[in-house]
Amino acid sequence: MIVYDKTTLQNKALLDEAQSLQKAGFIALEQYQSFEKKLIVLKTHDNLLIRALFFILGAFLYSSLCGFVTLTTLETLNENYEYLVFFFALIGFVGAEILAQSKFYGHGLDDAFILGSQLTFAFAIGIASNSNELLIAALVTITAVLSYLRYLHLSMALLFCMAFTATLIFGILELDESIHPFLPFLMMSFAAALYFGSKTTMQKLTAPFYLNGLLLAKNFALILFYFSGNYLVVRELSIQLLQQDVKPGTDIPFALLFYAFTFIVPAAFLFFALVKKDRILLWIGLLTLCFSVYTIRFYYAIMPIEIALTIWGALIFALTLIAIKKLKNKETGITFQPDRFTKTNAFLNAEILIASQMGGIKPEVTIESPMDFGGGGFSGGGSDGSF
Secondary structure (H helix, E strand, C coil): CCCCCCCHHHHHHHHHHHHHHCCCCCCCCHHHHHHHHHHCCEEECCCCCHHHHHHHHHHHHHHHHHHHHHHHHHHHCCCCCCCHHHHHHHHHHHHHHHHHHHEECCCCCCHHHHHHHHHHHHHHHHCCCCCCCEEEEEHHHHHHHHHHHCCHHHHHHHHHCCCCCHHHHHHHHHHCHHHHHHHHHHHHHHHHHHHHHHHHHHHCEEEEEHHHHHHHHHHHHHHHHHHCHHHHHHHHHHEEEEEEEECCCCCCCCCCHHHHHHHHHHHHHHHHHHHEEEEEEEEHHHHHHHHHHHHHHHCCCCCCHHHHHHHHHHHHHHHHHHHHHCEEEEEEEHHCCCCCCCCCCCHHHHHHHHHHHHCCCCCCCCCCCCCCCCCCCCCCCCCCCCC
16 A cells, blocks of 8 residues: 555664664764665655745646646636546646655655645535535545555645544534534544554554554544533534524533533643653643633633733743752653753753853953053053163
8 A cells, every 4th residue: 555665664764763863962973874875765855944845846836737737628628617626636646646656755745746636636526516514524534544544644644633523523413403412522432432543553553654643643632532522612613513502691511521621631631641751742731731721711811811921920930940850850750851862952052041140150350450551652552762
C-alpha cells in the first residue's frame, strides 16, 4: 500500500534519529554528515519555511494545470461544470502519485497536490450532491485514510480524524430526534474507542511507518473527548444544532455533569501526564484547563477581567516558582534540568539576563586620576615644554 520503498523510509527514520542525537550533543557533526552521505533518503525538507515556499510553488503549478484544462474544455462542457471539478481532483491525485513515485515526501510540492486533491474532491462532491454534508464527510474520510496509508502524510491522518468525526455527527443528526440529546455521550464513546483503538494498534505495530499517524489519532481522541463534554461546547451546539431553547434561569440537561466534566478531565490529563511523563498529554491538559476557565468566565464574570488576570497570573507565578525550587536539583523523573533533545539557548539567555538585572551589574564608579594633566598650549596635549 505504501508508495515509497520501505528501505528508504527506514533510512529516513535513522537519519532523523541521528540528527536528533547530533543536536543533543551525543555525536559530532562530522559523524552525522558521514552517516548522511551513506544513506539513500527521500526528497524532503525539514525547514518549514522552505517547505512552505515549495508548497506555494506547488499550489501555483496545480492551479495552472486546472486553469489550462478549464480554458480548453469549458466551451464543450457548457453547464456540466461539476465534471470539471472532479477532473481537477483527478489531476491532484495523479500529481501526488507522480511526485511520490519520484521520491518526494514532505517536500512541499507533494503537499500541495495531496491537499489540493482532497479539497477539490470535497467541492466536487458538494456540487454533485447539492451540499450533502454527510456524503461529503463520508467520502473525504475514505479518501483521506487511503491517502495516509499510501503517502504517510500526517495532514491526511488529521483530515481522516476530523472527517470521521464529522461523519458521525451528521449521521447522528440524520437519525430520530429522540437520539439527538445523547450526541455528547455518543461522541465521548467514539473518542474513547478511537483512543484505545489507536493505543492497542500502536502496541501491536511491527513496522514504524504508521506510528506518527496513530499517535496523532490518539491525541486527537483526547481532545475530542474533552470537547464532547465541555459545558460551553455542549450548550452552544445544543442551541445551534439541536435548536434547543435555553431560556434565562434554565439550563441544559445534565448541566451539573458537564460542569464537573469540564474541570475533572483536564485535571486527570495533568495527573496522568505527570505519572507517565507524557509531554504531549501535559500540553493538552494545560490547554484544556485554560479553556475550562474560559468556559466558566464566558457565563459567569465574577470579577473584572484585569483583576482576574492579575490574580491568576500571580497564582501561576507562585506555583511555578515553588515547582522550580522543588525540581531544580532532581536529576531523574520529573525534573527542571534542561532536556538535551530540546534547544535551551533561549532559557539560558533569559537566565543570564535576569541574573545581570538582579545584581550582576554594578553601577559605574568614577575614579579620579592621581596625575594632573593640563598646560597644553596648542590642542590640549598636556605639555608646555617643561617636565
